[in-house]
Amino acid sequence: MEFATRPLPVGPETPFTAxxxxxxxQQILATEGLPAIVQVGHPVIRQHAARFDGQIDDTELVQLIERMRDVMHxxxxxxxxxxxxxxxxQLAVLEDRFDVDPIASEARQRTPLGFFPILNPTYEPTSPSTASFYEGCLSMRGFQAVVTRHRDVRLSYQRPDGSTAAEEFTGWQARIVQHETDHLHGGIYLDRAELRSLSNDGEYRTNWAYPGIEEARHGLGFLDS
Incomplete structure (x- = not known):
């Protein structure tokens, strides 16, 4: 069964200058060790980020991408x-190399995603199909909720070398693309989530860690057909 996606509220433009x-x-790059991931409530999480247009030079951009990759790992x-x-x-890094139960992988259409950075991304659905699964966020640790997203999307973005690209993604890869692009526009997954599905990690593991969402949908009473 497919459900409709929820629109993303528009975040305020960042007041930060270039x-x-x-x-x-530069402060992050000059600091030893990995920077902390900021949590919801931090104003930058809710701001529409500035487009990348050369605020830092090529060397700093490469260094920042590597630092972000290290933090992600x-x-x-x-x-x-x-x-x-x-x-x-408007910069994000993506990579999915996790080993996942084969049954869950098939249900979620989850396949490995090689590392790549994206600048100034936008996406659009390439089919009317949607998928609804539990999803979490590193900036809201300890919780997960069901989010309905487009199953198939076309991502348009800029590479670090300045060239432009457009690629199509499906399944879990499309979910990652949408999640990270939403971050750059001031959105978090809860903006699109079924709030009755919200579970802390312990309750999710105990009650709702199935390949799909049917048990949670009926048990928690969301996405009524």
Whole structure:
């Protein structure tokens, strides 16, 4: 059964200037160790991030991407957006190399996603199909909720070398693409979630950690048919 997606509320534009964005990035790059992932309530998480247009040079951009990749791996997660480090810039990194139960992988159409960074991304659905699954966020630790997202999307973005690209994604890869792009526009997964499905990690593992959502849908009373 497929359900409709929820619209993403528009976040306020970031008040950061290019100079302020550069200062935040340079401070992160100059600090030993990995920066902390900021949590919901931090204003940058809810701001529409600035488009990347050369606020930092090529060397700093490569260094920032590598630092973000390290933070993502350490978390661990399958994506990380610059606002999650307190940087209001339209940059995210994505990678999914987790081993997942084959039954869950098939149900969620989850296949490995090689590492790649995206700048100034936008996406659009390429089919009317949707998928509803539990989803979490590194900036809201300890909770998960069911989110209905487009099953198939076309992502348009800029590569770090300045070239533009467009790729199509489906299944869980499309979910990652949408989740991280939403971050850059001031959105978090709860904006699109079925709030009656919200579970802390312990309750999710105990009651609702199935490949699909039918048990949770009936047990918690959301997405009534």
């Amino acid at each position: 100079s302020q964005i550069r200062d935040v990035i 350490a978390a661990p997660g399958v994506g990380l957006a610059a606002p999650q480090l307190g940087i209001p810039l």
